Amino acid sequence: MIKIAIDAMGGDNAPKEIIKGCIEALENEKCKATLVLVGKEDVIKKELQKYKFDQTRIEIKNANDIITMEDSFSAVRTKKESSMCVGLHLVRDGEVKGIISAGNSGALVAGATSIVGRLKGVKRPVIAPLLPTKKGYSLLVDGGANVDAKAEFLHQFAKIGSVYMEECLKVKNPKVGLVNIGTEVEKGNQLTKEAFKLLSEDNNINFIGNVEAREIPSGDADIIVCDAFVGNVILKFMEGFGNWVFSIVKTEFTRNIKTKIAALLMKKGLTNIKTKFYYNNKGGAPILGIRGLVVKVHGNSKAEEVKGAIFQVEKFIRKDLVKKISAKFEEE
């Protein structure tokens, strides 16, 4: 039986939407796991009273403190009784196979590293979100863990990402691209020039070379490698720019009676467009390279995203993702 911990107190909509997402996941036959809700017991119990559910599939693990969005990443050292820390300890001690949190990203990465621990041979863990593309999804590594990266970290992210795409998204021989300012070999800053060399020399990954940011949406590279600063810029710019484009489209569609009729005629099309970019229901972003499954969902996640992340973590566990990543580093 698979057990997954849920940080019931993390994120902007905790505990309400987090717990709602758990209940909705349990109601879906895709989910076979038991969920361990970590947080203030009385708060969780009160929230659970709203729902009918299979009592045998929800457990509560009390944790009196909360790491907030404003806390520094070092809160994982000072707030040991927080829902995040208590949950990460459950992973470390093998009481659950994974944890999902919508809480403070920096703290979650720090806690994943210091409490759960890195896999042998892995120098840095990596946050691995999926980006929507023309062809489906590409994996962005690093989406937020290491802002001052070294070339050898980027090389490891490519290896970890390749395992993920092969095992979890069934992409055969996934193509790895290095985010760079030009496609030519000699292009880039010091970091990407060194990383290019390491990636080229590794015959165990399918390195297709440099990828300009313009080409990321094409989906030609299954795995997009960059440091977390650049990864964060890509993720957040996509969000901000996308929201702006859609707000302008909305303004134009509501301008007058003619455009409102157009909106009605285009209703299905507009939904198609939104679905293409609204990818939160694909779940969260796993922190990979550690000895358990830690998945970060967006701070403002609603039940839908939490549910998606539960399905995702269960899939990762069934695929034995951690063990398969570990195997790649033991070979060395």
Place this chain on the structure above:
Amino acid sequence: MIKIAIDAMGGDNAPKEIIKGCIEALENEKCKATLVLVGKEDVIKKELQKYKFDQTRIEIKNANDIITMEDSFSAVRTKKESSMCVGLHLVRDGEVKGIISAGNSGALVAGATSIVGRLKGVKRPVIAPLLPTKKGYSLLVDGGANVDAKAEFLHQFAKIGSVYMEECLKVKNPKVGLVNIGTEVEKGNQLTKEAFKLLSEDNNINFIGNVEAREIPSGDADIIVCDAFVGNVILKFMEGFGNWVFSIVKTEFTRNIKTKIAALLMKKGLTNIKTKFYYNNKGGAPILGIRGLVVKVHGNSKAEEVKGAIFQVEKFIRKDLVKKISAKFEEE
């Protein structure tokens, strides 16, 4: 009388669209300048035969070689007879006040630095393109010159950008934002942490703090400061992602008879949306911090962009932009 050199051989559509843009600029009363077309004399003469124009306002400066898009930036050292190098020498020797090129960016930055030369006190030149935002335009510094930047370069870019926005876009006390992975002071990589400190300490610029990539489209910061690697990622991702969004919108609008009617009803709205993002007619991106005006236009520029860049350079010259930037560094 203002003279501006035009690299007639640079870019994907040279010389045809470059020369067409020059003719169109001369036909517009906004333009009072004389244009010096630099390139192969016979090719330029042949192209000019297509048009009627005021012969006194076009000069030809012969240059037998061409720096191609495939050349390395060091081509400015080896191809001294190229249109780009000959044109840059005209700027250096004061025969023209500025030059516009759609050619190889790396070579143009290298040539601007080595042939025209940096202003006293300026450590690195910077490419400064305008980004469309909700409020109009923000200036991105660095859009492509220095991929391995130091904090002191970023500080200088903020100063240079402030002069540009005040003088050329009439923004009073323009707000400077530092691209970062969070808004809090302590966030960032080593480069942005150091740059934050320098920017905070400078009372002569209006530093508003860190700006997440998500907030760039809001236009709250008039000047967006980052290294050229990050700047390149922002510019190119915006281009690629924007093109993808519009291609999806197009697909949905042409799906069936209903959606095609919607497209007709929305015709004006769709043009409004495109205009908002199609900002090439605002001209090119100046390379600032050097002893003359060098403006880079997109490699695939058509006549429209070349014309816009000519208006822009003439404006820069009338505003005495180079001198005003220089003054900021002489004060030190």
